[in-house]
Amino acid sequence: MAVTAAVTAPRPVSPRHFVRLKLRILGNGFRGQTARVLLFVAGVLGGLFYAVAGFLGSALPGLADNADAALLVAALGGGVLALSWTLLPLVFFGVDETVDPSRFALLPLRRSTLVIGLLTAALIGVPAAATLIATAGLVFSAGALGGPGAALVQAVGVLLGLLFCVAVSRAVTSAFATLLRSRRTRDLAAVLLAVAAALIGPLQIALNRASTDTDWRRFLSLAEIVGWTPFGAPYTAGLEVVSGRYWAAPAKLVISAAAIVALLWWWSRTLESAMVGTASVRKTVQRTTPGAPVALLFPKALGWVRRDQFGAVLAREVRYWWRDARRRANLITFAVAALFVSAMVNFGDVIWGTEPTSDVSASPVTFALSMIFIGTLGALTLANQFGFDGTAYAADIVAGVPGRVEIAARAGAFAVYVLPLVLVIGVIVGFLIGEPGWIPMAVGTLVATFGCGLAANSMLSVVGAYALPETSNPFALNTGAGMARGLLSVVAMLASLVLAIPMLLGALFAGDAWLWLAMPIGLVYGVGAAWLGSVIVGDVLERRAPELLLTITPRR
Amino acid sequence: MKDDRFALVLRGLAKSFDGKVAVGGVDLDVPAGSFYGLLGPNGAGKTTTLSMAVGLLRPDHGQAWVLGHDIWADPIQAKRLFGVLPDGVRLFDRLSGAELLAYHGLLRGMDPAVVDQRAQELLDVLALADAGQTLVVDYSAGMKKKIGLACALLHAPRLLVLDEPFEAVDPVAAALIRDILQRYVVGGGTVIFSSHVMEVVERLCSHVAILAGGVIKRVGTLADVRGERSLEDVFVEVVGGRTATGEELAWL
Numbered sequence: 001m002a003v004t005a006a007v008t009a010p011r012p013v014s015p016r017h018f019v020r021l022k023l024r025i026l027g028n029g030f031r032g033q034t035a036r037v038l039l040f041v042a043g044v045l046g047g048l049f050y051a052v053a054g055f056l057g058s059a060l061p062g063l064a065d066n067a068d069a070a071l072l073v074a075a076l077g078g079g080v081l082a083l084s085w086t087l088l089p090l091v092f093f094g095v096d097e098t099v100d101p102s103r104f105a106l107l108p109l110r111r112s113t114l115v116i117g118l119l120t121a122a123l124i125g126v127p128a129a130a131t132l133i134a135t136a137g138l139v140f141s142a143g144a145l146g147g148p149g150a151a152l153v154q155a156v157g158v159l160l161g162l163l164f165c166v167a168v169s170r171a172v173t174s175a176f177a178t179l180l181r182s183r184r185t186r187d188l189a190a191v192l193l194a195v196a197a198a199l200i201g202p203l204q205i206a207l208n209r210a211s212t213d214t215d216w217r218r219f220l221s222l223a224e225i226v227g228w229t230p231f232g233a234p235y236t237a238g239l240e241v242v243s244g245r246y247w248a249a250p251a252k253l254v255i256s257a258a259a260i261v262a263l264l265w266w267w268s269r270t271l272e273s274a275m276v277g278t279a280s281v282r283k284t285v286q287r288t289t290p291g292a293p294v295a296l297l298f299p300k301a302l303g304w305v306r307r308d309q310f311g312a313v314l315a316r317e318v319r320y321w322w323r324d325a326r327r328r329a330n331l332i333t334f335a336v337a338a339l340f341v342s343a344m345v346n347f348g349d350v351i352w353g354t355e356p357t358s359d360v361s362a363s364p365v366t367f368a369l370s371m372i373f374i375g376t377l378g379a380l381t382l383a384n385q386f387g388f389d390g391t392a393y394a395a396d397i398v399a400g401v402p403g404r405v406e407i408a409a410r411a412g413a414f415a416v417y418v419l420p421l422v423l424v425i426g427v428i429v430g431f432l433i434g435e436p437g438w439i440p441m442a443v444g445t446l447v448a449t450f451g452c453g454l455a456a457n458s459m460l461s462v463v464g465a466y467a468l469p470e471t472s473n474p475f476a477l478n479t480g481a482g483m484a485r486g487l488l489s490v491v492a493m494l495a496s497l498v499l500a501i502p503m504l505l506g507a508l509f510a511g512d513a514w515l516w517l518a519m520p521i522g523l524v525y526g527v528g529a530a531w532l533g534s535v536i537v538g539d540v541l542e543r544r545a546p547e548l549l550l551t552i553t554p555r556r
Numbered sequence: 557m558k559d560d561r562f563a564l565v566l567r568g569l570a571k572s573f574d575g576k577v578a579v580g581g582v583d584l585d586v587p588a589g590s591f592y593g594l595l596g597p598n599g600a601g602k603t604t605t606l607s608m609a610v611g612l613l614r615p616d617h618g619q620a621w622v623l624g625h626d627i628w629a630d631p632i633q634a635k636r637l638f639g640v641l642p643d644g645v646r647l648f649d650r651l652s653g654a655e656l657l658a659y660h661g662l663l664r665g666m667d668p669a670v671v672d673q674r675a676q677e678l679l680d681v682l683a684l685a686d687a688g689q690t691l692v693v694d695y696s697a698g699m700k701k702k703i704g705l706a707c708a709l710l711h712a713p714r715l716l717v718l719d720e721p722f723e724a725v726d727p728v729a730a731a732l733i734r735d736i737l738q739r740y741v742v743g744g745g746t747v748i749f750s751s752h753v754m755e756v757v758e759r760l761c762s763h764v765a766i767l768a769g770g771v772i773k774r775v776g777t778l779a780d781v782r783g784e785r786s787l788e789d790v791f792v793e794v795v796g797g798r799t800a801t802g803e804e805l806a807w808l
Contacts, residue, residue, distance in 0.1 A: 312662035
């Protein structure tokens, strides 16, 4: 009866344990991984750059002794920062899941202990540190304008703001992961995700507009409103002390604290479902229709595809882009981002009401540039295509699929989804700006840049692949992978743009003739680039397949 | 290494990860028509060895031949001749069982009509017919093993390389898999599989190799390796390590 003998009360688990766990996992991850250390250092330097820039920007109004500017920077700058923490993890960056919540499912931890511990662990990281440094400039501003009392209130506000940012990013990604897991709600989640991505476009434009607008004082009323939302409240609390509205400062701090508590509660709810979801059998089992196996593999729209290696990989990829939550989330967000970028570039003036509709002067060069951008952006999702598969890619290696076939089929399947979408955007934009005559140019430009993008991103997917964690959260990333992902995206964009330079030169210098030349040239150039890319990248893949498999295998 | 008597020949296969030796030079001759058991404790290097043998992992040193074809110099020919059931590797699990089989069949360059016919038969025999329209991600661990085995068998390879085929499989399914494999060997095929379940190896294998610490410790026919004793005794002796507790764990 040894096990039933003595029962002593367990020692309490504190957030300290989570922090140490995270630091230890981070440290072990770096052991013997020079590339990862370098990436991390690059991430720290990048974060430091933004942190210092943000600090100077938010400290400047204090130095200049300008309370209105301080309010503007605090409310709008802080608000945009908090909104970025909300949206960017969903659309571009994912969340660092070094401390994976589902690992705690079997431990006897109270929900509050777990949530606070995970939040504390999430505070350890470059983005959180950079945010803290950047917003610390507001403390300086508040102190310079209103003395130590204002600075103290602002310091509390800045800390609450950081907690809000981290909590909101976790709560939102966790909620979306839960939605995407369930068959019933995942289409709704897809739509919401699209809306989230769509919000980034206007945000960008509004920022540009505000920064170029000479009469910035007319944004003060907007800043006042944002200052009362959880996004802006923590950053403007100190300024209320400066302006003498002493009642407003504690009110704003309470708003922030309440928002944080609400977010943590929300997060803890979805966290539980995420933890259970990995252990139990899911309730909704997806079934396909009965029939002959080969016919089942090929979607109806692809009935005409040859039944061979190429066709098999193509058909599986087409199925995967839709069935795999992680891939679909990527596909949707990038598609919508492209849609809105084109809309904003071409009709920004109308939408923002700064100029009357009749005065819109669409220019072929702006139009062509926006098309180049969309074509390039469209292929970006492919940059870690093998990472999505993980170890499942072993099946293709064992079967001896030639590299060229593999790359061409994957690019083809991706194009099945994205190319029509991109072309539709081009046509619609062409009609909306009242220049249907430019549509052939748009089509040529889009095909050319998309083809170049396919080639560049295929290459990166082979030489720059990284492992994605095997969790049910489609937004989860391994430690340091956020940096890798960002870097890879930038490299992919640049490479695609370099390949697409001929289209750029044509748009800039060929004059009106380009409106008609772009279509045939673009079609040939784009298809040629995609084909040549699949040959070159295919040969690289042929040599590197086992090494690629190793890099996309998650370390356990 | 053109020798038809052997289905799989390994020479000096070695692999290190971050300076840590996983496999330290493995030589193995798997005779054609044999039922070969690769035994070893956890972490012995079984999966690493088999991965290098089938071209999933590039060895630091050494070579591997499948029925006379060098897996690294002549991969297309070599890969055509074997089927693999890897362990710890995901399947393309967002496909249904039937779709997955069709995918593997077409990857192997088979005729679609033959793929359909064999896939149906395999699904029936492995009692997966009902699950044919369910996504593999929703399968139980045992069902995943079975569909993986079906994928490896589909193109009727001459050699089967199976990594832990009986892990997480219930007794009924295990008996079924044993029967399929025995019939395959009787029909002229060769099986090499890894395991640490003595009982299965003793019941099935004609040949055995014991791998520990990345090197082959014992190799030969089952009778040679076992001698007068049970395979478990030999295994424990070769591998070492304790099999009983002493004074510790008094609190249990």
